[in-house]
Amino acid sequence: MRIFAISDLHTDFVENRRLVEEIPKRSYKDDVLIVAGDIADQIETIKRTLSVLRASFKMVFFTPGNHELWVRGETYDSIEKLSRILKLCDSLDVQHSPRRVENAWVVPLFSWYDSAFDTEGDDGAELDGWADFHFCKWPREIGEKFEYFVELNRPNITSYDGPVISFSHFLPRIELLPSRDYLRFKSLPRVAGCSLIERQIRELKSIIHVFGHSHINRDCVLDGVRYVQNALSYPRERFVTGLALKEILDLSKERSPEQGAEASSHDVLLS
Ligand SMILES: [Fe+2]
Numbered sequence: 001m002r003i004f005a006i007s008d009l010h011t012d013f014v015e016n017r018r019l020v021e022e023i024p025k026r027s028y029k030d031d032v033l034i035v036a037g038d039i040a041d042q043i044e045t046i047k048r049t050l051s052v053l054r055a056s057f058k059m060v061f062f063t064p065g066n067h068e069l070w071v072r073g074e075t076y077d078s079i080e081k082l083s084r085i086l087k088l089c090d091s092l093d094v095q096h097s098p099r100r101v102e103n104a105w106v107v108p109l110f111s112w113y114d115s116a117f118d119t120e121g122d123d124g125a126e127l128d129g130w131a132d133f134h135f136c137k138w139p140r141e142i143g144e145k146f147e148y149f150v151e152l153n154r155p156n157i158t159s160y161d162g163p164v165i166s167f168s169h170f171l172p173r174i175e176l177l178p179s180r181d182y183l184r185f186k187s188l189p190r191v192a193g194c195s196l197i198e199r200q201i202r203e204l205k206s207i208i209h210v211f212g213h214s215h216i217n218r219d220c221v222l223d224g225v226r227y228v229q230n231a232l233s234y235p236r237e238r239f240v241t242g243l244a245l246k247e248i249l250d251l252s253k254e255r256s257p258e259q260g261a262e263a264s265s266h267d268v269l270l271s
Pocket residue numbers: 008010038213214215
């Protein structure tokens with residue numbers, strides 16, 4: 001059984017929807033797919049995408065990103081939207097909480113970003129148009145969103161009887177972003193991640209952590225944990241055509257995190 005990772009499918013773009021629908025139905029029937037958030041904001045689009053993926057993979061894991069929590073024109077808030085999406089996952093047999101996968105465990109982590117993640121203290125001048133500030137609606141009682149979301153994970157931060165592969169939508173470490181000079185959107189570090197996720201990864205003793213959101217792919221080992229982003233991203237951001245599902249682990253072959261980070265030849269490109 002192999003474990004694949006993808007994030008930021010953004011299937012509200014017709015090009016991306018087509019790529020997901022072209023994933024072969026038979027090639028992955030014994031495999032697991034981790035989807036690290038940002039499928040779309042419309043529930044119907046999320047449902048269609050997860051259904052297509054579920055038809056191809058033995059197991060699909062998902063955690064919502066920021067786009068899923070937009071409530072444009074809805075009467076309910078982003079927390080109610082989260083609960084509707086989790087119910088949708090249950091109805092499609094898509095996993096949003098820890099599950100055993102052969103001898104390993106896959107552990108989804110809820111998350112949100114904390115502006116203090118930006119250690120260089122950007123003034124946030126570019127953030128006026130940041131869509132989450134306009135399209136998410138939060139009940140006042142939840143307080144700081146990044147604390148609220150990591151607290152939801154608390155019951156699942158425990159010791160597991162096997163290697164742990166965790167995943168979140170947002171970044172757990174600032175080193176996973178390039179330096180600001182190389183960022184097109186200079187304020188990204190303020191809305192990219194949260195160091196409390198990293199604390200939970202350490203408590204879980206994860207061997208691999210998959211994340212999304214920045215649309216900047218990574219595969220590296222930091223302090224003994226392999227961090228992987230494999231984002232499909234927006235059509236205008238892609239340098240290659242096609243959808244590359246990244247194999248992060250083959251449970252029939254034990255690999256160290258360092259060996260896994262070098263295993264890019266196992267990636268599968270669908271075009
Ligand atoms: Fe995204």
